[in-house]
Amino acid sequence: MNLLNISGSPHVHSDESTKKIMWRVNMALIPALLVAIAYFGINALLVSIIAVVSCVLFQWLIEKFILKVPTTICDGSAVVTGLLLAFNVPATPSMMWIVIIGALVAIGIGKMTFGGLGKNPFNPALVGRVFLLISFPVQMTTWPVVDGIFPMHFDLATGATPLAAFKEGSLGSDVTLWDAFLGHIGGSMGEVSALAILIGAAYLCWKKIISWHIPVSFIGTAFIFSAILWLVNPDQYMDPLMTLFTGGIMLGACFMATDMVTSPMAKSGQLIFGVGCGLLTIIIRNWGAYPEGVSFAILLMNSVTPLINRWCKPARFAE
Amino acid sequence: MTQQILIAVMVLGIIGAFFAVVLYYVAQKFKVVEDPLIDEVAEVLPGANCGGCGKAGCRAFAEACVAQGNLEGLRCAPGGDAVAAKIAQLLGCAVEQGEPQVAVVRCNPANCRIVAADSTSVVISDNRRSNYDGLRSCAFENTVYTGESGCHFGCLGCGDCVAACQFDAIHMGPDGVPVVDEEKCTACGACAKACPRRIIELRNKGRMNRRVFVSCVNKEKGAVAMKSCANACIGCGKCAKVCPVEAITIADNLSYIDYKKCIACRKCVLECPTHAIHYANFPAPPVKPAPKPEAPAADGASAAKQDSAQA
Amino acid sequence: MGGVHPEENKISNDAAIEVMPVPAQMVVMMNQHLGAPATPVVQKGDKVKVGQLIGEAQAFMCANVHSPVSGTVLKVDTVKDAFGITKPAVYITVEGDEWQETIDRTPDIKRECTLEPQAIVAKLKEMGIVGLGGATFPAHIKYNIPEGKKAEYLIINAAECEPYLTSDYRVMMEHPEEVCIGVSILRKALGVPNAYIGIENNKPLAIAKMQEVAKQFEGIVIEPLKVKYPQGAEKQLINAVTGRKVPSGKLPIDVGCVVSNLGTSFAVYEAVQKNKPLIENILTVTGKKLPSQHNYIVRIGTTYNDIIKHAIGQLPDTTGKVISGGTMMGRAVVNLDAPTVKGNSSVLVMDEGEARRNPETACIRCGKCMHACPMGLEPYLFSALVKNGRIEDAQKHNILDCIECGCCFFSCPANKPLTDEIRLGKNKVRAMMAAKK
Known part of the structure; x- marks a missing residue:
């Protein structure tokens, strides 16, 4: 007979694991990936593959040769970072090498310098994305023209995102709300289709990986705030629904603000976090230098997450 | 252009001056008056904050020294006599010299090592009775059960002592019992405090670092103790009988050698039926001076025993 | 608030309570309860009968220990308990099965209890009753309400929210009347108008049976509870039944509640109405990989090995862990030669694969x-x-x-x-x- 195992109670465990959570997030990102491939063609697939492979590779190299700790690439967290990074860049050929730099920054600076998974204060994919946006402003805002589903030709004619166009004073009248919802608009490859993102988010909610608090408060705040602005002056400010479906609000609210590591734990804290993200996003979009503010908003709120955690405690049973 | 530069300089200058005044005022208002002697004493301390003195850290120790005005009952173990002398000089008081000490782990590595019945060979075997699967903490494992070896007094092997050591002087040995690095050990006593079973004891280093000690703290009756570990002290008292200086006492089925009295003759080592008495830093195994000198153990056994004794 | 839903695994639900034979030798530990060990009052060579006092409670926090068998005292010594810790114990060589005359062994159910509250508490002390929910808190201390405090509710915990355990369930199915009498006695001892028996909704048969029987008794309310672990935890149970919350650092009595386990109320019935000290445990022997599942009535002091041998012959080769209690709060047993003690509710055998903990990874702050x-x-x-x-x-x-x-x-x-x-x-x-x- 084997030796008896001894431990303190409890002696059973739910079948949850970090690995399962990460791979489920990856599953949830698949609809958005498929839409990106459908609209942007083979470029989207290649950029995604390069981003994922380089993220995993950098994590492996850093763990193996610099930190000299057991490698944890199988837990799927680097894959999530890679996919999210790819989703935040335009699907253009030049991205195929730029995204490698982004992966190095995301994994190397965004994650491993703090000690790896679970210890990073900022969402690694957003760190990579913001680094690229500042370092390669031209390439990062060169959007491929969306040319019907499954485009067969890849010219470098560039279009504008609805947000950029609006910033310059002209929202193309040809962009309808329905297009924006389905993703038939310009933009970073993962953020175009609100529908695909919502499908993934619904899956995550069902699997209890995310709760509704952050996405709803984020999107709700953005909607209400932009609606107020729009009601004040419909000419200067964007339609609130259009605001939600263009740019990265959906992707950010459902996948990046909800990142477990960098968001608050208590439900009340998550609501504060979501509201903060929503407010900052609309402020940056309307009065900031960039047409898009989701990444900055989330990173800023990431930085106050420890404070929110300190302040928002769960309701004690005994009080 | 010049005007702009001037404005900038003026604005910054005014802000700077304002904050300088505020800072000066605050510094005066909340000034903490402290005996400068505390700083001087803290300066000569090792600064490892090991807590061996029983204070929160080196600074707290310095405060205690200055408050008390002498070194009675206060000793910095890592610093030893040298530091004590320096502090005494600063405080202007006398200091008593202490015997240098070292941490000694009093558990046979019986988890894995059993001396065979004829005491001629050392059998290496995994003698675990169970597999501990919980939090790697001795303090916690101690509350769960007896431990992997089955001895309720023995080493649990999770390394709380290793974690407690500020001087990198104690490490887990290959047989699951910690090993003290005598060079690095400062006898601060942090490991002894961390051990939930009080296995580690501070003992005098002894002449030429030679020490003899009972490497067991099992207080159970002989038969019960033997069931848990073949090398347990069974409290038979043979060692006490042969000791020429009455350094050995038996209490609660356990033998204890008073390091202040022990002359390191090693007569007890030869007597012990369970090989629970270990010795450290002797050049050769002890030899029975009896009419017919007969080696008590083969070289292998003795060497191995000394190895573990050096632990 | 909070709580989890572990797999219930109540696989021994349908196994009726069997009587475990008495082994040839008995080791009775002197501390089977929270607090100081009892002082042995027998010596080597003494003849003892079943139910005779062998360990007397001398400290405040202590409970009497009675002989579960008849025979001769072999020695008063120590024994290693289930966790390998040495404890004082009395060894008894079993001879026949002769019970003390005062114990009523007839199967008749005796309903009327004429004792005064004080006398009931004294009886609990005499019979060595302790809480059988796991903490083994001496009952006579719990039911002796301190001055200045008043009990308003008596809550009986029959939630049995721990996975695998079925002993309380079997007691409810087989002895509902005795349980209700026991609860009435406790109600009388406390002088409270109502007693609430909390049962989780996943035991509909037990709820129906208890509701039917409770109708015949005054002041016993069956309270179906939401299925959630830890519904049977003292503070959670009080909240579920009364809506009150025990403040931090306070005891249930501070909010006017006394919580007792269902098994305890059965033991109280036997002690007060039948004069039978606490010498038997009702115990589940279960495990996914075991050939059969059992519920036993076991003399306290029978070793784990004796129980396993009688129930299933021997442990399966793949056994990874033996637990006394449920999977969530039970304790892993290392020494199977150890005697069982008051409050043991199960021998739960887990498979190697089921028992091992997975390696720890980094915290991802998921909350x-x-x-x-x-x-x-x-x-x-x-x-x-x-x-x-x-x-x-x-x-x-x-x-x-x-x-x-x-x-x-x-x-x-x-x-x-x-x-x-x-x-x-x-x-x-x-x-x-x-x-x-």
């Missing part, structure tokens, strides 16, 4: 532990604070409110031994508080 905690605490925070030696901060964050239910470890995707760490932290906090005093 699942916090949402699972029924006390609204922050296990992840305690883990970090204890690891870094910040014991005072842990105390400030109410670490002592933890009821050690294990929900945090159960739900942690990183497999961090959170419950272990919190227990360690609680010990350190208590040590720190003791040192300050």
Whole structure:
């Protein structure tokens, strides 16, 4: 007979694991990936593959040769970072090498310098994305023209995102709300289709990986705030629904603000976090230098997450 | 252009001056008056904050020294006599010299090592009775059960002592019992405090670092103790009988050698039926001076025993 | 709030209670309860009968111990308990099965109890009754309400929210009337108008049966409870039944509640109405890989090995863990030669694969532990604070409110031994508080 195992109670465990959570997030990102491939063609697939492979590779190299700790690439967290990074860049050929730099920054600076998974204060994919946006402003805002589903030709004619166009004073009248919802608009490859993102988010909610608090408060705040602005002056400010479906609000609210590591734990804290993200996003979009503010908003709120955690405690049973 | 530069300089200058005044005022208002002697004493301390003195850290120790005005009952173990002398000089008081000490782990590595019945060979075997699967903490494992070896007094092997050591002087040995690095050990006593079973004891280093000690703290009756570990002290008292200086006492089925009295003759080592008495830093195994000198153990056994004794 | 839903695994639900034969030798431990060990009052060579007092409670926090068998005292010595710790014990060589004459062994159910509350409590003390929910708190102390406090509710815990355990369920199915009489006696001892028996909704048969029987008794209310672990934890049960919350650091009596286990009320019936001391346990022998599942009535002091041998012959080769109690709060047994003690409710055999903990990975700050905690605490925070030696901060964050239910470890995707760490932290906090005093 084997030796008896001894431990303190409890002696059973739910079948949850970090690995399962990460791979489920990856599953949830698949609809958005498929839409990106459908609209942007083979470029989207290649950029995604390069981003994922380089993220995993950098994590492996850093763990193996610099930190000299057991490698944890199988837990799927680097894959999530890679996919999210790819989703935040335009699907253009030049991205195929730029995204490698982004992966190095995301994994190397965004994650491993703090000690790896679970210890990073900022969402690694957003760190990579913001680094690229500042370092390669031209390439990062060169959007491929969306040319019907499954485009067969890849010219470098560039279009504008609805947000950029609006910033310059002209929202193309040809962009309808329905297009924006389905993703038939310009933009970073993962953020175009609100529908695909919502499908993934619904899956995550069902699997209890995310709760509704952050996405709803984020999107709700953005909607209400932009609606107020729009009601004040419909000419200067964007339609609130259009605001939600263009740019990265959906992707950010459902996948990046909800990142477990960098968001608050208590439900009340998550609501504060979501509201903060929503407010900052609309402020940056309307009065900031960039047409898009989701990444900055989330990173800023990431930085106050420890404070929110300190302040928002769960309701004690005994009080 | 010049005007702009001037404005900038003026604005910054005014802000700077304002904050300088505020800072000066605050510094005066909340000034903490402290005996400068505390700083001087803290300066000569090792600064490892090991807590061996029983204070929160080196600074707290310095405060205690200055408050008390002498070194009675206060000793910095890592610093030893040298530091004590320096502090005494600063405080202007006398200091008593202490015997240098070292941490000694009093558990046979019986988890894995059993001396065979004829005491001629050392059998290496995994003698675990169970597999501990919980939090790697001795303090916690101690509350769960007896431990992997089955001895309720023995080493649990999770390394709380290793974690407690500020001087990198104690490490887990290959047989699951910690090993003290005598060079690095400062006898601060942090490991002894961390051990939930009080296995580690501070003992005098002894002449030429030679020490003899009972490497067991099992207080159970002989038969019960033997069931848990073949090398347990069974409290038979043979060692006490042969000791020429009455350094050995038996209490609660356990033998204890008073390091202040022990002359390191090693007569007890030869007597012990369970090989629970270990010795450290002797050049050769002890030899029975009896009419017919007969080696008590083969070289292998003795060497191995000394190895573990050096632990 | 909080709570988890572990797999119920009540596979021994349908096994009727059998009587375990008496082994040839009996080892009766002297501390089978919370508090100081009882003092042996027999000597080597004494003849004892079943139910005779062999260990007397001399300290305040102590309970009497009675002989579960008849025979000769072999020696008064020590024995290693299930966790390998040496404890005082009386060894008895079994000869026949001769019971004390005062014990009523007839199967008749005796309903009327004429004793005064004081006399009932004295009887509980005499018969060595302790709480059988796991803590083995001496009953005579619990039912002796301190001055200035008043009991308003008696709550009987029959939630049996622990996975695998079925002994309370079997008692409800087979002895509902005795249980109700026991509850009435306790109600009388406390002088409270109503007693509430809380049963989880996943036991509809037991609820129906108890409701039917309880109709014949005055002041017994059956309270169906939501299925959730830890519904049977004292504070959660009080909240579910009365809506009151026990404040931090207080006892149930501070909010006018007394909570008792269902098994205890059965033991109370036998003690008060039948004069039978607490010498038997009702115990589940279960495990997914065992050939058969059982519920037994076992003389206290029968060893784990005796029980296993009688129930299933021998442990399966793949056995990884033997647990006394349920999977969430039970204790892993290391010494199967140890005698069982009062309050043991099961011998649960787990398979190697089922028993092993998965390796720990990094905390991803998902907050699942916090949402699972029924006390609204922050296990992840305690883990970090204890690891870094910040014991005072842990105390400030109410670490002592933890009821050690294990929900945090159960739900942690990183497999961090959170419950272990919190227990360690609680010990350190208590040590720190003791040192300050």
